[in-house]
Amino acid sequence: MTIILVKFCLLFIFNLSIYPTKILALPGDLVVMLLPENVNPRWENQDAYYFVESMKVIAPEVDVEIFNANNDISVQQRQAEQAITRGAKVLVVIAIDGNAASLIADMAKEENVPVIAYDRMIQSEHTSFWVQASMFNTGVSQAQHIIDNTKLGDTIVLLKGSPTDPNAVEIFNGQLxxxxxxxxxxxxxxxxxxxxxxxxxxxxRRAMDQALTKLNNNVQGVLSSNDGNANAAIASLIEQGMAGKIPVTGLDCTVSALQLMILGYQTQSVWRPFDKMAKVTAEVVKLLLEDGDFSSYIKGTVSNKLNANIPFIPVEHNTIVGLSGVVNVIAKDRLITRDKICKGDVAKTPFCIDN
Structure with a gap:
């Protein structure tokens, strides 16, 4: 009897070596998403919302926590350190400063915690992935809109992004x-x-006011790198009676931007499918937790400032112009609805009354 039992145990162990047990995401596994700020409403209202939603479907057993650093680099670093100390298995980081966030990726590497650079590149060789649309091409589409809607000799104001955000540099390079x-x-x-x-x-807003003063209102286009900048520029233009008379670009297709497009004040923005960005991120997170194969998600590499080749997971982007563009965003993004857009003065427009 004893001999038979030993043989059975040896056979069982042998079979395990041939058919290894699949690693699964476990109840209580912690994934943390770090947001940069709340100046742009998309981070909390769209990116974080869609990520949490996707994780509930893809890995419902995993705990997901969201933290916002409110544009404070030291706070974001502290949030990352606390997450790692508490046993986070994956960090999804939207960096305030791509250079400063390298400390997060390096610190996480020491504890074997993968770091996904979501939207903004992290300048570390230990960045696991970068999930983003082409920011260079975004800048190209913005600048082309300005060229197409101005004429020979016209004067342009350039409102660039944050110098600490690597996306802002890429957008500007595309514009140039x-x-x-x-x-x-x-x-x-x-x-x-x-x-x-x-x-x-x-x-x-301060920059746009200074531009109009310096140029004595001789401005025929505003090449703005995102919707927040565009909104600020339009406030200045309204004050000078110039809103709706010159092209103004943007990025993100926020509700406010779409309202300004309906009113004719903002003429262009760029939309990205934040739901798809969040979903593909959640899928990769689950694979990281389960030591799975994620090679099918990688579409090449992107070299960061350290010349480290970071695996790139791309998403699409679409140029949005005019009322048809607003309709297109509403059709594609279920968090952007007519009810949210058609408020205040916008509710009185034919777009809202007739639809």
Whole structure:
């Protein structure tokens, strides 16, 4: 009897070596998403919402926690450290500052915690993945819209993003690839150019006011890198009686931006499927927790400032122009509804009355 039992145990162990037990995400596994700020409503209202929703479907046994650093780099680093100390298995980080966030990725690496750079690149060789649309092409589409809607000799104001956000630099590089030749040939005039620290609309408004003062309102286009900057610029233009008379670009298709597009004040924005970004991130998180194969998600690599080749998970982006563009966003993003858009003065427009 004893001999038979030993043989059975040996056979069982042998079979386990041939058919290893699949690693599964476990109840109580912790995943933490770190948001950069609440100046842009998309982080909490769309990205975090969709990520939590996707994780509930894809890995319902996993605990997901969201923290917002409110544009404080030290707070974001402390949130990451606390998450790792509490046993987080994966960090999804939207960096305030791509350089400073390298400390997060390096610290996580020491504890074998993968770090996904969501939306904004983290300048560390230990960044596990980057999930984003092409920010360069986003800038290209913004600048092309300005070129297409201005004429020879027109003066342009450039409201760039935050200098600490690597996306802002990529957007600007994309813009320059289109508009710089026009500046060089004097076919368009670079009247005023400013970075907007922290993507802060207050800073953007101040910059736009200064531009209009310097140029004596001789401005025929605003090349704005996101919707927050655009909103601030339009507030300045309204004050000067210029709103709706010149093209203004943006990025993110916020409710406020879509309202301004209906009113004719903002003429362009760029939409990305935040639900798809969040879903693919959640899928990769689950694979990381289960030591699964995620190679099918990787579509090449992107070199960051350290020349580290970071695996890239791309998402689409769409240029949104005019009322048809607003309709397109409403159709594609279920968190953007007519009820949310059709408020205040916008509710009185034909777009809201007739639809």
């Amino acid at each position: 690839s289109v508009i710089k030749p026009y500046f060089d040939r004097k076919e368009r005039i670079n009247g005023y150019e400013s970075w907007v620290q922290g993507w802060d609309p207050i800073i953007a």
